[in-house]
Amino acid sequence: MTPLLRFESLGKDWFGVPALRDLTLDVPEGAVLGVIGENGAGKSTLMNMIGGVTPPSQGRMLWRGEPYAPLSAADAKARGIAFIHQELNLFTNLSVAENLFLDAFPRRRGLLRPLIDRRAMREAARAVLGRLNLDLSPEREVGTLSPGERQLVEIARALHRDAALLILDEPTTSLTPRETERLFAALDGLRAEGRTVIYISHILGDVRRLASRVAVLRDGRLVGEGAVEEFDVPRMIRTMIGRDLAQVYPTRSAPPRAAPVLEVAHLSAPGTVEDVSLTVREGEILGLFGLMGSGRSELARLLMGLDPASRGEVRLGGRPLLGGPRARVRQGLAFVTENRREEGLMMDASIRDNLTLPALERFRRGLALDREALADTAQALREAVRLKAQDLGRQPVRALSGGNQQKVVIGKWLPTAPRLLILDEPTRGVDVGARSEIYAICDRLAADGAGLLVISSELDELMGLCDRILVMSRGEVVAAFDREEFEERRIVAAAFRQAEDAAPGAAA
Amino acid sequence: MSRDALLDIVVRNGAVLVLLLIVLAFGVLTPGFLVPESLGNVVKQASFIGIAAVGMVFVLLTAGIDLSVGSVMYLAPLVAGLLMREAGVDVGVALLACVATGAALGAVNALLIVGLRVIPFIVTLATLFVFRGFGTWLSQSQAVDFPDAVRGFGLGAVLGVPLPILVFALVALLAHVVLRHTAFGRQVTAFGNDPLAARKAGLPVRRIEAAVYVISGASAALAGFVLIAQIGRLDAGFGEGREFDVIAAAVLGGASLFGGVGGAGSAVLGALIIQTVKAGLVFSGVNLYLQPLLQGGVILLAVFLDGLRQSRLRLLRRRVIRPRA
Numbered sequence A: 001m002t003p004l005l006r007f008e009s010l011g012k013d014w015f016g017v018p019a020l021r022d023l024t025l026d027v028p029e030g031a032v033l034g035v036i037g038e039n040g041a042g043k044s045t046l047m048n049m050i051g052g053v054t055p056p057s058q059g060r061m062l063w064r065g066e067p068y069a070p071l072s073a074a075d076a077k078a079r080g081i082a083f084i085h086q087e088l089n090l091f092t093n094l095s096v097a098e099n100l101f102l103d104a105f106p107r108r109r110g111l112l113r114p115l116i117d118r119r120a121m122r123e124a125a126r127a128v129l130g131r132l133n134l135d136l137s138p139e140r141e142v143g144t145l146s147p148g149e150r151q152l153v154e155i156a157r158a159l160h161r162d163a164a165l166l167i168l169d170e171p172t173t174s175l176t177p178r179e180t181e182r183l184f185a186a187l188d189g190l191r192a193e194g195r196t197v198i199y200i201s202h203i204l205g206d207v208r209r210l211a212s213r214v215a216v217l218r219d220g221r222l223v224g225e226g227a228v229e230e231f232d233v234p235r236m237i238r239t240m241i242g243r244d245l246a247q248v249y250p251t252r253s254a255p256p257r258a259a260p261v262l263e264v265a266h267l268s269a270p271g272t273v274e275d276v277s278l279t280v281r282e283g284e285i286l287g288l289f290g291l292m293g294s295g296r297s298e299l300a301r302l303l304m305g306l307d308p309a310s311r312g313e314v315r316l317g318g319r320p321l322l323g324g325p326r327a328r329v330r331q332g333l334a335f336v337t338e339n340r341r342e343e344g345l346m347m348d349a350s351i352r353d354n355l356t357l358p359a360l361e362r363f364r365r366g367l368a369l370d371r372e373a374l375a376d377t378a379q380a381l382r383e384a385v386r387l388k389a390q391d392l393g394r395q396p397v398r399a400l401s402g403g404n405q406q407k408v409v410i411g412k413w414l415p416t417a418p419r420l421l422i423l424d425e426p427t428r429g430v431d432v433g434a435r436s437e438i439y440a441i442c443d444r445l446a447a448d449g450a451g452l453l454v455i456s457s458e459l460d461e462l463m464g465l466c467d468r469i470l471v472m473s474r475g476e477v478v479a480a481f482d483r484e485e486f487e488e489r490r491i492v493a494a495a496f497r498q499a500e501d502a503a504p505g506a507a508a
Numbered sequence B: 001m002s003r004d005a006l007l008d009i010v011v012r013n014g015a016v017l018v019l020l021l022i023v024l025a026f027g028v029l030t031p032g033f034l035v036p037e038s039l040g041n042v043v044k045q046a047s048f049i050g051i052a053a054v055g056m057v058f059v060l061l062t063a064g065i066d067l068s069v070g071s072v073m074y075l076a077p078l079v080a081g082l083l084m085r086e087a088g089v090d091v092g093v094a095l096l097a098c099v100a101t102g103a104a105l106g107a108v109n110a111l112l113i114v115g116l117r118v119i120p121f122i123v124t125l126a127t128l129f130v131f132r133g134f135g136t137w138l139s140q141s142q143a144v145d146f147p148d149a150v151r152g153f154g155l156g157a158v159l160g161v162p163l164p165i166l167v168f169a170l171v172a173l174l175a176h177v178v179l180r181h182t183a184f185g186r187q188v189t190a191f192g193n194d195p196l197a198a199r200k201a202g203l204p205v206r207r208i209e210a211a212v213y214v215i216s217g218a219s220a221a222l223a224g225f226v227l228i229a230q231i232g233r234l235d236a237g238f239g240e241g242r243e244f245d246v247i248a249a250a251v252l253g254g255a256s257l258f259g260g261v262g263g264a265g266s267a268v269l270g271a272l273i274i275q276t277v278k279a280g281l282v283f284s285g286v287n288l289y290l291q292p293l294l295q296g297g298v299i300l301l302a303v304f305l306d307g308l309r310q311s312r313l314r315l316l317r318r319r320v321i322r323p324r325a
Helices: A044-052 A071-079 A096-101 A119-132 A148-158 A179-192 A206-212 A232-239 A298-303 A327-332 A340-344 A353-356 A371-382 A400-413 A432-447 A461-463 A489-501 B001-012 B014-029 B038-060 B067-089 B091-115 B118-140 B148-154 B162-183 B183-193 B196-201 B204-233 B243-254 B266-282 B291-317
Strands: A005-014 A018-029 A034-039 A056-062 A065-066 A081-084 A166-167 A196-200 A213-218 A219-226 A260-269 A271-282 A285-289 A309-316 A335-336 A420-424 A451-456 A468-473 A476-482
Touching: A005 A044, A018 A044, A018 A056, A018 A148, A018 A219, A034 A044, A034 A206, A034 B183, A044 A166, A044 A196, A056 A096, A071 A081, A081 A148, A081 A219, A096 A148, A096 B243, A119 A148, A148 A179, A179 A196, A179 A206, A196 A206, A196 A232, A206 A232, A213 A232, A219 A285, A232 A271, A232 A432, A260 A298, A260 A451, A271 A327, A271 A451, A271 A476, A285 A298, A285 A432, A285 A461, A298 A327, A298 A335, A298 A400, A298 A420, A298 A451, A298 A468, A309 A476, A335 A400, A340 A400, A353 A400, A371 B148, A400 A432, A420 A468, A432 A461, A451 A461, A461 A489, A468 A489, A476 A489, B014 B266, B014 B291, B038 B162, B038 B183, B038 B204, B038 B266, B067 B091, B067 B118, B067 B204, B067 B243, B091 B118, B091 B204, B148 B162, B148 B204, B162 B183, B162 B204, B162 B266, B183 B204, B196 B204, B243 B266, B266 B291
Parallel strands: A034 A196, A034 A213, A081 A166, A166 A196, A285 A451, A285 A468, A335 A420, A420 A451
Antiparallel strands: A005 A018, A005 A056, A056 A065, A213 A219, A260 A271, A260 A309, A468 A476
């Protein structure tokens, strides 16, 4: 049988550097193909070729046996290929229904033909949302939806276009476990309908759960391919990195000390955080676990001075922590934001400019900046975080892979010698290899005496990295676990318990 | 009603409230301002800036800007006036020629912006001078008198509604329907929200971006014609500096310079606010030389209030994960 999509000896060079080499692979009709590989392995390049964003330098693609050489996103769409990218492509100022129908609005009849038939649009939107069991008003403005809801709307958009091939790139990074399950159920439904899916993810368990076939890329080559049954998670990792990754999480090089770095007492903000008290000690890595919307990120914003607290006290190294972000950074706080593209990095500025930004004041000599010292510091930081980059002064951060971008976000805080580093989802969209390097950086910072507050929705990560884990739910800290008490079932139960109790109508 | 809900209403309808406040303030300061006749005059005068501001809203929605509208207001009616004088065409044809010229000038902007990928600010700054320069050369910097038929048209009224107000209302209504209820209008709104996503979604982004400049040019031309039709004479300096009134009106009414926010109502409200302030200052006998200063002050104040409104809206949109205490 002719495969839906076939890659024949595909290759791509960027200025002589191969991004993809001699790749031959079939995507059979009705398959769910999981594509895995470290960042920079060539997944994005391959997807961009399918999407008509970059043409291949060698080889060709066949769509249902016919040569397929898309010149634009429109060509891919015309064949029935729908992309769901890591960054969502929704319009926050339009309604859910308008987002679904933006390129093909239902029209009124007769003289009113130029006008949109809002009623028909609403009904059709409701039907599509219904297929995903998504209980959303089609009239809701997308800007008011949670990240998870937006992701599902994006999938609804692909569904409504009746895509023959659905390509999902890291779709679950911003979803709660429940939303993830809903997405998976929807994908199961699509598979039952005989639709073809390419699923790209760093979460290998998800790939095992969803895919029927697995393709592994490394350094631009296809290094493994087969039925999902042949690929257990250890084999996936081995194939991806070309060696055994003995230990993703570091052995902690020093135990936490006794002196507290951060003391939070009764911190509250109306509507988000309620009466949170916690302590981070020197050299301690404290994990903050909770479902999406449990108040973890809101707590981080309060600590950073980005939002005002209504009550409570925060002390850093014994002194009250006051003022806005700038004042707090000066006192020794650092914040690695969950949203590196929008808040953590200047994407089009050079790596060097990004790395040296928080400590820029130190490089002042008179009115000018000491360019040489800047370059030296950037170079030192590159080695400290093992950044894989070509030219710190010229290469924009945008050109780095996700893992390396994250290393820049962390690296830029190192010269400020933070006493407390808050990391919000530090490894989102980061591959296994870069992950373990990021964990190693965390360990080194802690060993040097800094306190770390790590916020994550991946429990594995917190259990592997942290000395203690606090669980938040609905803005409150509901449980605390020491390392020897770590047990996945109990921690998840703590995160869910209150969320389950607080059904609509229940008292807060 | 809770305090929050009240505040919510206030911030969402900021422009309307500013307008009401200004009208009331002048009403209290100057007896005789709050009568139908002078208010009607304000609306009539506002129609000039207002019609052009409606076109500007399309441009602002895409996060673009059109600085050339003041020159289009001059050049397009000039072409119509010369046609009438030299070729003896009648008013209807002249009006069409004027709007077509405006659209063509807008197409020049569009070509440079979409075709050559030069940023709108620079392109329209250049065409501001080019269009006016071309007009000055065409007219030899002489004023052009329009035939009497034009004044008959400009000062006409339908069912007691003066023609400028009628045109303004029709243009605003048409723009509202286009922006809210047609695919093109929603796509313009989407484009300004995220141009990259619009391209990925397969929208005809080049066509969308080009169209808004054509619309802006045509609106500016129509605005110019409507005012000239009342005066009967086109002076060489006509429309100079008006681009700022037009942009200020659209922004005052609630359109954002960053794209994706605003509607036809923004242009209407903003034009009324600006014109009320101008008329009110004249009416209350404020020193002529102080008036521009005060006008600037009002614009600053309104933009400041808009900033407050935006941050308040952001706050309201923040996710709340537990009931407020």
